[in-house]
Amino acid sequence: MSDQYDVIVAGAGPAGAQCARDLATRGYDVVVLETEAEDVFPKTSNKSTAGTFPSMITSFGVPDDVVMNFTDKVVLESPNHHYTRNHPGAVLEFADFKRWLVEAGREQGAEYRFDARVTAPIMENGEIVGVRYDGSEEVRADITIDATGPSAPLAKALGVSDLRRENHAIGIEYELTGVDLDHPDFGDLTDAMMLRLDHDLAPGGYSWIFHTGADEAKVGLCYIQNDSHRENAREGFSVDDYMDYWLDRDPRFADAERKEGIQHRGSAHIQMPDRLSTDRFMAIGDTVPSIDPVWGEGIHKGMKSARAAAITVEACLDKGMTDTSAEQMSVYDRLWHRDVAPNQRRRLLMTELLYLAGNERYDRFMEDLNGLDERTMRKLNSGNPLAIAKLLHLDDIPLLKEFVREKVAVDLDGIIPKPVNKQRSNASAAFEFE
Template structure:
């Protein structure tokens, strides 16, 4: 007899784990295949800064005991200025968060197989009917979900995603103690998540300090292999070199040391619009799509929302007496993704590209502009409102807009 489930999910990250929770709770027979061994999980995939918002915690029933620190403000820094906005947040202990999703999914009835590397879809007459893993192992399902992130072994082979290398963001982060979170001349970072725009430190990206209590913080940076990175990059320097450079240069780290027993968090994500999201008997969720917010890099909440949208679509497809998992039926997920998971994604991508193309001196002016802009306008900007976004532009930005236009034409 074939090894068979209602749904097979590849990947036990936030999206895969949440999709399994939702489907198991609805009574479906769900299998999650995860590459890492269970006794190490998630050592290799402990990659996220894990900054998110209380709305995610409430919506998905996440317990407080996976939170390292609740925060009450977001700080934006430029090379010579900063802006502070009141915004509640939560910095998660990412490994504990992922282990909670697994434990809760199992309690609801999901099956997990660790140390199980998915390699390819199994197709029959052009349609997905299962997955192959660990060489010659096979498992079959009515619906297959790829939640493996940028690796995307199923989505790529099915032509559902086309992740471009030049749109890939790479990042590194360490956990430190001895960080001066209220250093003279800088913003007070107590109970704050700080994002710094500075091409000297992260050309074509940003760096961050997320306060995790007392004198501890998550410290890291990321950048995209974009035109700005090529314009501002220092010859011969890689991602680790930039982090070391920042640690040596910034007085807030003068007495900082890596917390013993913690490891580097390394990760990548693609900052690009999705192509398709599903096909017959198949959906891609989380960073496989990709789903990460392009502007501020928040991926947990959006990944979880994509998982819930996929689970709802599966439920609607499998509930009738005659289940329908065709591409047309599963395209409901695509609609939910664009309307509820990542609305106005194209506008947010445009805002992101313009932001990273801007020079450092424009970042200083941006901080002053933000202080003079009321909260309602800022909320509209963050929601992708182009009219509100235009309020931040000056005549002096015309060369920047022209540069962006040339880049888009070239693409």
């Protein structure tokens, strides 16, 4: 093993492993440091619902054998209604997917060091030149990339990470057999990914059922402990209690059984990133967070951020003309905002507004969606203001006033802006939490 590389990647999740794969394909010497031991990987990091779409599958050459089920529709539910949109997708076996990425990177020449917990950056003249792991072990590189997710030990030490507690979503998921996927009281969930907006089940968040084949499904819920959660929460309920509450009351689970030993717990942050890079350093995936706030899809966003980071490495280390200054590294920032998460701020605002609504408004929302044409739906999904306006009604004015008051609040002096209340952030991270 060498002590000097072109690039160090901390973390072997989808973003980190894809970045290493891209870099090794380009001929760079890259080493990946992963906390877990290889013989159990990914045991503690197997936290993703792993719902994704064809664009990710084709862009990154994901093989069919890591897909549990190809789906053909997305279903949105409210307490009493539902909306179905034909849209192809895929539910991955997340552990198999992560192991495939590691092997694909190794085939290109990437080096992996498992059981290697990154603890701190090595700093010289105010810049990161490597990392310490497992306490006293060291490795150095021209560029370091943090792909450790919310723990972000390097990004935090360098002042790049700004993950805020009030934007932290928590979730739980089981894999069930014996699920009634076509119950007469609900929409047909055969070959579907379903998201349910219902404060009774997931106050300040939502729940989901992803069909994985036969009568089996991934079933879970997620929420942020925001104002909406506090207003609708059941006293003393934990995320586990809400899961049990749903399973006990939904007739689709009357004959369902949990797969033994399979339980996924995870978290993610839903917010705009502040910084993405600095001298000799970038942060990718959920370290900065890259999750789509509308659909909650995070794998594709994370892997696109990995590809943007690999392109940036090439721009900084091209043909031996090394320039790893913050200015040159900011190529990554521009690529992130252009290609990874365009319109991210608008999509965050749209989903924050959505989570202010109550259950009755969710029912009406489903009715409105069923009245929209496909062209308007595409515009709505991209955050188009005119498309969003078609879902608003006169009796939404108090809700809009509350939303605006929180986002642009001004103190009594009328001069100093109040801090933005980030506690209204949406909890759609459940769709893809890592």
